[in-house]
Amino acid sequence: MCGIVGAIADRDVVPVLIEGLKRLEYRGYDSAGIAVINDRDVRRVRRTGRVSEMADAAAAEGFDASLGIGHTRWATHGGVTEANAHPHISHGVALVHNGIIENHEEQRERLRALGYVFESQTDTEVIAHLMHYHLKQGGDDLLAALQHVVKELTGAYALAVISRAEPERMVCARMGCPLLVGIGEGENFIASDVSAIVQATRKVIFLEEGDTAEVTRESVRVFGADDQPAQREVHVSDVSLASLELGPYRHFMQKEIHEQPRAIADTIEAAVENGFSPALFGDKAGSVFEDIEGVQILACGTSYYAGMTARYWIEAISGLPCNVEIASEYRYRAAYANPKHLVVTISQSGETLDTMEALKYAKLLGHAHTLSICNVPESAIPRASELVCYTRAGAEIGVASTKAFTTQLAALFQLAVVLGKIRGMVDAEEEATYLEALRHLPGSVQHALNLEPQIVAWAERFAPKQNALFLGRGVHYPIALEGALKLKEISYIHAEAYPAGELKHGPLALVDAAMPVVVIAPNDALLEKVKSNMQEVRARGGELFVFADQDSNFSESEGVHVIRTPRHTGVLSPIVHTIPVQMLAYHTALARGTDVDKPRNLAKSVTVE
Numbered sequence: 001m002c003g004i005v006g007a008i009a010d011r012d013v014v015p016v017l018i019e020g021l022k023r024l025e026y027r028g029y030d031s032a033g034i035a036v037i038n039d040r041d042v043r044r045v046r047r048t049g050r051v052s053e054m055a056d057a058a059a060a061e062g063f064d065a066s067l068g069i070g071h072t073r074w075a076t077h078g079g080v081t082e083a084n085a086h087p088h089i090s091h092g093v094a095l096v097h098n099g100i101i102e103n104h105e106e107q108r109e110r111l112r113a114l115g116y117v118f119e120s121q122t123d124t125e126v127i128a129h130l131m132h133y134h135l136k137q138g139g140d141d142l143l144a145a146l147q148h149v150v151k152e153l154t155g156a157y158a159l160a161v162i163s164r165a166e167p168e169r170m171v172c173a174r175m176g177c178p179l180l181v182g183i184g185e186g187e188n189f190i191a192s193d194v195s196a197i198v199q200a201t202r203k204v205i206f207l208e209e210g211d212t213a214e215v216t217r218e219s220v221r222v223f224g225a226d227d228q229p230a231q232r233e234v235h236v237s238d239v240s241l242a243s244l245e246l247g248p249y250r251h252f253m254q255k256e257i258h259e260q261p262r263a264i265a266d267t268i269e270a271a272v273e274n275g276f277s278p279a280l281f282g283d284k285a286g287s288v289f290e291d292i293e294g295v296q297i298l299a300c301g302t303s304y305y306a307g308m309t310a311r312y313w314i315e316a317i318s319g320l321p322c323n324v325e326i327a328s329e330y331r332y333r334a335a336y337a338n339p340k341h342l343v344v345t346i347s348q349s350g351e352t353l354d355t356m357e358a359l360k361y362a363k364l365l366g367h368a369h370t371l372s373i374c375n376v377p378e379s380a381i382p383r384a385s386e387l388v389c390y391t392r393a394g395a396e397i398g399v400a401s402t403k404a405f406t407t408q409l410a411a412l413f414q415l416a417v418v419l420g421k422i423r424g425m426v427d428a429e430e431e432a433t434y435l436e437a438l439r440h441l442p443g444s445v446q447h448a449l450n451l452e453p454q455i456v457a458w459a460e461r462f463a464p465k466q467n468a469l470f471l472g473r474g475v476h477y478p479i480a481l482e483g484a485l486k487l488k489e490i491s492y493i494h495a496e497a498y499p500a501g502e503l504k505h506g507p508l509a510l511v512d513a514a515m516p517v518v519v520i521a522p523n524d525a526l527l528e529k530v531k532s533n534m535q536e537v538r539a540r541g542g543e544l545f546v547f548a549d550q551d552s553n554f555s556e557s558e559g560v561h562v563i564r565t566p567r568h569t570g571v572l573s574p575i576v577h578t579i580p581v582q583m584l585a586y587h588t589a590l591a592r593g594t595d596v597d598k599p600r601n602l603a604k605s606v607t608v609e
C-alpha cells in the first residue's frame with residue numbers, strides 16, 4: 001500500500017526520491033508525488049498512474065533540490081485524483097502520510113471553523129493544516145509542531161514533513177505504520193520500507209510506536225512518545241539491491257518462483273545444521289513450548305493457507321490441537337481463548353493490519369504466548385510477538401506471494417517437529433527421517449521448477465477460460481486453495497478450490513466441458529479416493545489437469561492431462577506441489593497479458609482494514 005521516502009543531502013535528492021518511489025511500487029499504489037524545498041519555496045508534482053509519469057513531469061519542470069519527500073498513494077479516503085495524491089501542503093508545510101486518521105472528520109470541522117480551506121477529500125490534508133496551525137501557535141518549530149499534532153490524531157500514521165521555513169531538516173513520526181530513518185554519509189533519509197533507500201544506505205533506525213524524529217544532513221535525533229530524547233539501535237539491513245532487481249527475469253513473480261530452492265535452503269539452514277531445536281524460534285522458545293497445550297494460527301490470504309497446511313503437520317506430528325483462523329474474522333469474534341494455546345501469526349510483510357489487530361485481540365483475550373512467522377525483519381508483527389522465526393525468502397516484490405509461502409511452510413514444518421520432540425511424540429529415528437526430508441526439499445523444488453515447459457503448454461489452454469476448479473485432499477487441500485488464489489489474483493480467471501471429496505456435495509453442478517479441473521494428486525494414502533473424485537468429473541465431461549507424482553501410476557487419456565511432479569516427497573509434498581500451481585497461474589496470466597506483478601486492485605502490504 002502507500003509508501004514514503006524522504007531525503008536530505010548535499011546533492012540533488014530528486015533522483016533519490018524517484019528511485020525510492022519506484023522501489024516502493026511493488027506495494028501497490030494509484031498515484032505518486034514529491035515535494036521539495038527550493039530557494040525557500042515548496043515545489044510539488046503529483047500524478048495519478050505510474051511513478052515514471054510523475055518523474056517525467058518533475059524532470060520537465062526542472063526539479064532539483066537537496067531536501068524533499070515523496071509518496072505513493074493507494075486510495076482509501078477519496079478517489080484516485082491528483083488533488084488527493086500526496087504530498088499535501090498547507091502554507092509552505094508539505095507532508096506525506098501512510099495510514100488512516102480516524103478522527104479526521106472532527107478535525108476537519110475544527111479547522112474549517114478556523115478558516116482553513118480543503119482541496120482534497122483525504123484525511124491527510126487535515127494533518128497538513130494542523131501542522132500549520134500549531135506552527136502559528138507555537139513559535140515556528142517544525143518538530144514541536146509535529147509533536148503537538150500527533151497528540152491530536154487518532155488512528156495510524158507514518159508521517160514525513162518538510163517546511164519552506166526550515167530548509168535544513170525534515171521531521172517524521174510513527175504510530176501503527178512502519179517508518180525508518182536511513183543513515184548515510186553527510187546525508188540522511190526517511191522511508192516506510194528499507195527497499196526505498198537501500199541504493200543509498202543500509203544503516204537504518206526503525207522508529208518505535210509513538211516516536212518522532214528530526215533528520216538533518218549530519219544528525220538524527222529520535223524522541224519517544226513522551227517527547228524526550230530516545231536511544232534507538234542502528235541496524236544494518238541485509239536487503240540487497242540484487243533482490244530488488246529483475247535480473248534476467250521478465251517479472252518479479254517469475255524470479256521469485258525460481259528463487260524458491262535457495263529461499264527454502266536458507267530458511268531451513270539452521271535446522272539442517274543443528275537439528276530441530278526450539279532455538280529456531282528464539283531463546284525463550286524452549287520454555288514457552290513446554291508450557292503450551294495447543295496452537296491458534298492467525299493469518300490472511302496465502303499466509304492463511306500456510307497455516308491451514310501447518311495444522312495437518314502440527315496435529316499429526318506433535319499431537320497438539322491446532323486451530324487456524326482468518327485474522328480479519330477472528331478479531332471480531334468472541335473467540336475461545338486458552339492462555340496455554342500458542343498464538344502463531346503468519347505474515348510475509350509483518351504489517352498486515354488484520355493480522356496485527358488479531359494478534360492484539362488474542363493477547364487481550366488472555367493468550368499468554370505468541371510466535372510470529374514473518375519475512376520482514378523488524379516489522380510490526382514480529383516486534384509485537386514474544387517469539388519470532390524469520391523466513392529467509394528475501395524481499396518479495398511480486399504482489400502474488402510465492403517464495404514467502406513455501407518458506408512459511410518450511411518454517412511451520414520445523415515448528416511441528418520441534419513441538420513433537422518436546423512432547424515426546426518424535427523419536428530419534430523419526431527426527432532423522434524428517435531431517436532427511438528437509439535436506440532433500442530444495443532439490444525436489446528445483447525438480448518441480450523443471451516442469452515449466454509442460455506447464456506453459458497447459459497455460460495456453462487455460463488462458464481463454466472463464467472459470468477453473470482446483471481439487472486436493474488432506475494436506476494438499478490448502479495447496480489447491482493456494483493454486484486457485486494465485487490463478488484468480490493474477491489472471492483474473494474465476495477459480496475455486498474444494499477438498500475433492502466435497503465435489504459431489506455441490507460444486508459438481510458446475511462441471512461441464514468448459515470447466516478445467518486441476519487436481520493435486522500425490523502418491524499418498526488418499527490417492528485412490530482422489531481417483532474416484534476424478535471419475536466423477538470425467539463422467540460429467542469436465543477436463544482434468546492432474547499433477548501426479550512420478551511414482552503414482554497415472555496415464556493420460558481423453559480429457560485427462562497429466563504432468564508428473566517429482567517422486568512423492570512424503571510429508572513435505574505440499575511444498576513441492578505448490579510450485580506447479582504457481583507456474584500455472586504465472587503462465588496463464590502471461591498468456592492473458594495481465595500485469596502479473598501488480599494485479600489490479602491489489603496491494604502488497606495490506607495496512608488498512
Ligand code: F6R
Pocket residue numbers: 300301302303304346347348349350351352355399400401402485486489604605606
Ligand atoms: C496472495 C497474497 C495475499 C497475502 C495476504 C497476507 O498472493 O499475497 O493473500 O498473503 O495479504 O499478507 P501477509 O502475508 O503480508 O500478511
